[in-house]
Amino acid sequence: MSSKDKTWKEISIAGVCPKSSESFKTGDWKTYMPILDTEKCIVCLTCVMLCPDGTINWIPDTNKISFDYTFCKGCGICANECPAKALTMKIDNTEG
Amino acid sequence: MAQQNKKTLAFNGDEAVAFAVKQCNVDVVAAYPITPQTIIVERFSEYVANGEVQTQFVCTESEHSAITASLSASTTGARTFTASASAGLALMHEMLFVTSGSRAPVVMAIANRALSAPLNIHGDHSDSMAQRDSGWIQLYVENAQEAYDSIIQAYKIAESCDVSLPIMVGLDGFTLSHSLENVDILSDEAVTDFIGERQLPQVLTHEGKSVPFKLDPKNPMTMGPVAFQNYYFEFKRQQEEGMKNALKRIQEVNSEFAKISGRCYGNGLIDKYKLEDAEVIVVCAGSTSGTLKVIVDELRACGVKAGLLRLRTFRPLPVEDLKNALKNAKAVAVMDKSMSFGGFGGAIFHEVRHSLYDSPVHPPIINYIYGLGGRDYSPSELRIVFDDLAEIAKTGDTGKQVRYLGLRE
Numbered sequence: 001m002s003s004k005d006k007t008w009k010e011i012s013i014a015g016v017c018p019k020s021s022e023s024f025k026t027g028d029w030k031t032y033m034p035i036l037d038t039e040k041c042i043v044c045l046t047c048v049m050l051c052p053d054g055t056i057n058w059i060p061d062t063n064k065i066s067f068d069y070t071f072c073k074g075c076g077i078c079a080n081e082c083p084a085k086a087l088t089m090k091i092d093n094t095e096g
Numbered sequence: 097m098a099q100q101n102k103k104t105l106a107f108n109g110d111e112a113v114a115f116a117v118k119q120c121n122v123d124v125v126a127a128y129p130i131t132p133q134t135i136i137v138e139r140f141s142e143y144v145a146n147g148e149v150q151t152q153f154v155c156t157e158s159e160h161s162a163i164t165a166s167l168s169a170s171t172t173g174a175r176t177f178t179a180s181a182s183a184g185l186a187l188m189h190e191m192l193f194v195t196s197g198s199r200a201p202v203v204m205a206i207a208n209r210a211l212s213a214p215l216n217i218h219g220d221h222s223d224s225m226a227q228r229d230s231g232w233i234q235l236y237v238e239n240a241q242e243a244y245d246s247i248i249q250a251y252k253i254a255e256s257c258d259v260s261l262p263i264m265v266g267l268d269g270f271t272l273s274h275s276l277e278n279v280d281i282l283s284d285e286a287v288t289d290f291i292g293e294r295q296l297p298q299v300l301t302h303e304g305k306s307v308p309f310k311l312d313p314k315n316p317m318t319m320g321p322v323a324f325q326n327y328y329f330e331f332k333r334q335q336e337e338g339m340k341n342a343l344k345r346i347q348e349v350n351s352e353f354a355k356i357s358g359r360c361y362g363n364g365l366i367d368k369y370k371l372e373d374a375e376v377i378v379v380c381a382g383s384t385s386g387t388l389k390v391i392v393d394e395l396r397a398c399g400v401k402a403g404l405l406r407l408r409t410f411r412p413l414p415v416e417d418l419k420n421a422l423k424n425a426k427a428v429a430v431m432d433k434s435m436s437f438g439g440f441g442g443a444i445f446h447e448v449r450h451s452l453y454d455s456p457v458h459p460p461i462i463n464y465i466y467g468l469g470g471r472d473y474s475p476s477e478l479r480i481v482f483d484d485l486a487e488i489a490k491t492g493d494t495g496k497q498v499r500y501l502g503l504r505e
Contacts, residue, residue: 005326005327006330007330008329008330008331008333008334008337011327011330011331011334012299012300012309013199013260013297013299013309013331013334014197014198014199014299014309014319014320014331015197015319015320015321015323015327015331016299016300016301016309016317016318016319017301017302017317017318017321018300018301018302019302020302020303021302021318
């Protein structure tokens with residue numbers, strides 16, 4: 001809890017969200033994070049399609065894959081499914 | 097002002113409920129049949145088939161789905177109704193908390209029935225008492241007339257913006273659900289005018305807009321998200337405030353209803369019968385109160401200062417009303433038609449006794465568990481309760497505090 005959390009009198013009833021889901025940085029749940037070996041990556045986009053949280057994106061200009069770790073929960077589906085074995089799950093040592 | 101053109105119809109309790117729901121212009125009814133509730137939705141489905149109502153009737157595959165469909169419909173701003181009993185209500189258990197936590201003013205009739213095992217379809221309060229802490233308002237009615245009246249009142253109570261909680265109206269299985277009575281009905285117009293359109297509280301959405309609390313593509317909002325250590329507690333506290341507001345609202349609605357019907361039920365929370373100077377008082381919920389009133393009259397004719405306190409509203413518990421009504425009693429007996437196994441007496445006994453704790457003077461108080469699984473209780477048996485109270489009032493000795501009435505010992 002932090003001092004900016006509101007009291008029961010200040011919030012809407014029934015848990016109606018005052019914020020968009022984009023503002024909830026759920027990435028801090030993860031224990032492991034996927035790390036990409038760009039040498040091995042064949043840009044097949046399997047990980048992009050299978051990420052349940054839409055945190056993996058394809059950058060058309062560079063034809064590269066990028067990860068949004070602020071929402072990645074570290075489920076490991078991407079690493080498990082990568083046909084090129086370009087993704088490995090490593091302990092998340094980042095803060096927050 | 098009482099209604100001018102009084103119309104009386106013969107209904108059993110279930111039919112009286114179905115007729116009230118018909119007049120309340122309900123948008124969605126989702127239900128699954130279970131004795132002794134079945135007649136309610138059976139009769140209502142006839143109204144739907146005959147085109148007498150515009151209601152969307154949803155036949156579900158279980159009670160868990162029935163309450164879920166009712167809750168879901170309610171979140172779109174629809175007026176909803178469902179009914180259940182016994183095992184059906186038990187199967188709804190999980191979703192009862194979701195309904196109250198979602199602040200959905202669903203109205204549900206419960207034809208109170210025993211829970212298995214052993215299998216029993218007859219009346220007692222085990223089903224709804226087991227749902228005491230589910231966050232639903234609970235009313236218990238005395239007769240078919242009150243069942244009809246209370247369903248109409250229930251919408252006005254539950255849908256009040258400062259309450260916004262679901263409500264269950266309990267009528268005793270078979271004793272009320274299947275017994276034919278004369279029921280005075282209001283005109284459709286009178287009911288429509290009385291309950292009006294569903295009211296919606298305002299909420300703040302993620303877009304920063306203050307909008308009515310309902311699922312609406314024009315004003316998107318997130319309902320039913322997670323709330324963990326940092327917010328869950330605050331939402332539960334809000335529900336408790338809704339219950340506190342209901343305590344006031346039930347009384348107001350009871351008075352407003354009296355103006356259009358000429359009928360009221362005590363102050364809506366408790367119904368006092370000859371309590372002013374009563375020395376021996378029985379506290380009771382549901383249809384047994386009717387029999388007890390007759391006994392009170394008989395005893396009064398013999399000079400015994402007997403009285404009855406009928407607990408109409410069990411949740412929210414009218415603590416102050418109970419305290420004030422019982423403060424001058426010389427002995428009190430609380431009737432419970434359900435067991436709280438391993439507890440000290442039944443649920444109503446716990447709550448009434450606890451309401452008196454802060455009073456300077458505590459009347460001696462005893463509990464009777466009775467009528468389980470539909471066990472009959474005759475007027476002569478109920479008289480035993482008053483006889484016992486007279487003895488306690490004389491000696492001041494409560495003796496055994498938790499007793500069983502009509503049990504072979």
